Amino acid sequence: MSHRVVVIGGGFGGVNAVQHLRGAPVEITLIDRRNFHLFQPLTYQVATGALSPGEVAYPLRAIFKNADNVRVLLAEVTGVDLESRRVMLADVPGMEAVAPAEVGYDTLIVGAGSSYSYFGHEDWRQYAAEVKTLESAIGVRSRILRAFEAAEMQTDPDARAAEMTFVVVGAGPTGVEMSGQIAELARDTLHGDFRAVDSRNARVILVDALDRVLNDFPASLSRKAARSLEGLGVTIMVNRTVVDVDGESVTLSHADGSTERIPARTVVWAAGVTASSLSGHLAELSGAEVDRAGRITVEPDLSLPGHPEVIALGDMIRVRGSDGEIVTYPGVAPVAIQQGRYAAKAVARRLEGRTPAPFHYVDKGNIATIGRARAVAQIKFLKLSGFPAWLVWLLVHLFYLIGFQNRVLVLIKWSVSFFTHGRSARIISNAPGGDPPAGGHIAEPAVRGASDADAR
Ligand SMILES: Cc1cc2nc3c(=O)[nH]c(=O)nc-3n(C[C@H](O)[C@H](O)[C@H](O)COP(=O)(O)OP(=O)(O)OC[C@H]3O[C@@H](n4cnc5c(N)ncnc54)[C@H](O)[C@@H]3O)c2cc1C
Secondary structure (H helix, E strand, O other), rough: OOEEEEEEOOHHHHHHHHOOOOOEEEEEEEEEEEOOEOHHHHHHHHOOOOOOOOEEEEEHHHHHOOOOOOOEEOOOOEEOOOOOEEEEEOOOOOOOOOOOOEEEEEEEEEOEEEOOOOOOHHHHHHOOOOOOOOOHHHHHHHHHHHHHHHHHHHHOOOHHHOOEEEEEOOOHHHHHHHHHHHHHHHHHHHHOOOOOOOOOHHHEEEEOOOOOOOOOOOOOHHHHHHEEEEEEOOOEEOOOEEEEEEEEEEEEEEEEOEEEEEEEEEEEOOOOEEOOHHHHHHHHHOOOOOOOOOOOOEOOOOOOOOEEEEEEEEEEEEEEEEOOHHHOOOHHHHHHHHHHHHHHHHHHHHHHHOOOOOOOOOOOEEEEEEEEEEEEEEEEEEEEEEHHHHHHHHHHHHHHHOOOHHHHHHHHHHHHHHHHOOOOOOOOOOOOOOOOOOOOOOOOOOOOOOOOOHHH
C-alpha cells in the first residue's frame, strides 16, 4: 500500500500542499467541510455586491480533477487519534450517514484556518456580521442592502439615520476595505436608486482601539490610507474601544473613560481572530503550547512536537524557530501558501529518508485596497499608494485567484465597475447570517484593539 497522506482543510495551505504532492508516490485524501476553496481576500467584495459568490470560490473537485492520486471528501473533521493515526469524521449538514467514521493516515497535514473572535462577547455575534465565510459575506451583503431599503420606507428621521449608519469594527486591511467599499456603494453605485433618501448621506464609521488605521503598515502609508478613506466620506474613530453592541447601536469607550453611543443598525466585524478548534485539540493530544489566539506551537519543520508525521500550517499555528524563539507569522494567504508548499516538500523528503530543513518565510510585502484606484502597498523598501498600489493589488489578486474562468470573470467585472461604478451582485437573499435577530437589524461590536491586523 502506498503512503497515505490526509490533508484537513482545502484553504490556501491545504490546497497548496496537495497541489505540490500530486506527483509524489502517495495517496492523498483532502477533507473539507465545504466543497470549495474560498478566496477569502475577496469575500468583502461579495459582501458589497462587487463580485458574485461563484467568482471567489472554486470547487475542490475541479482543482484536483486530473490528479488521480487525490480524492476529496466533503465532511467535518471532529478529531484526531495520534496514536492509531486516524482522523474522525462526521457528516456535514444536509448529508446523513454517509461520511466514513474515520480515515487512517501515515502523514497528516492540518490547515484548518481560523475564525473571527468576539473577545469574550459571544452575545455580540448575533448582531455582528463578518465576512470570513462565503455564507456570512452573502449575509452581510443582504444586511447592507436591506438597510438602504428600510431607510427608504422609514419615516422617523432618527430611525432612518440609524438605518443609514454603518459601523465597521477593526481598522486592519479587512476593515479598511469594507468601509471603503460601503462608502463607494453609497456614494457612487446606489446614488439615484432611491426616492425618499439620498444614499450619499449614509454614514460609514471605521472604529479601532489602536491609534491609527492599518497598524501593521508604516505610519506614512497608514496616514495616506486614512486620508483616502476620509476622501470617500468614511469617518475614522481610533482610540475607541467597543464596549457594547445591541442590534440598535454601538457603544464606544474613550481613553478618558467616557462613552459614546452610536445608533447604527448595520455593523461589520473585522476584528481579531481565533485559531480553528482543531488547533486546541492537537495541542491537548500532543502537549504543544497554544497562544491567546488559540494557535498551536509547532516545530521548525511545522510538525507537532513528538509527531513528525503530523504537520500543521497556516492561520492555526505559530512556529518555534531553530533558536527556540517562537515566531507568529501574519495571518495572510502567502504564509499559508508557502507553508503548504513546504509541507509537500517535507513529506517528499521524509519519504526519501531525509530530514527537511526548517521552514523559512519569504515576506513579499503588504497590500491593502481602499476603493476604486485607491490602495497602499509596501513591497520590501518600496512604498506605493493610490493608483500604482491599486494596480499591484489587482494583479496580485488575479494571479492568486484559483481558476482561469474566475480570473477572467473577475477582471471583466472590475473593468466594468471601474468605468461605471456599477455592482451587479446587489442581491438580497435569505442566506444564513443575512437575517438580523428579532428586534435588531445588523450590528456588531467593536473590540479592544479591534483590528484584524493579527489575522492578516
Ligand atoms: C475577510 C478576509 C480578508 C482577507 N484578506 C487577505 C488579503 O487580502 N491578503 C492575504 O494575504 N490574506 C488575507 N486574508 C487572510 C487569509 O485568507 C488567511 O490567512 C488564509 O486563508 C489562511 O489559510 P489557511 O489555509 O490557514 O486557512 P483557510 O484558508 O481559512 O482554510 C481552512 C479550511 O479548512 C476547512 N476546515 C476548517 N475546519 C474544518 C473541519 N473541522 N473539518 C473540515 N474542514 C475544516 C475550512 O472549511 C477551510 O476550507 C483575509 C482573511 C479574511 C477573513
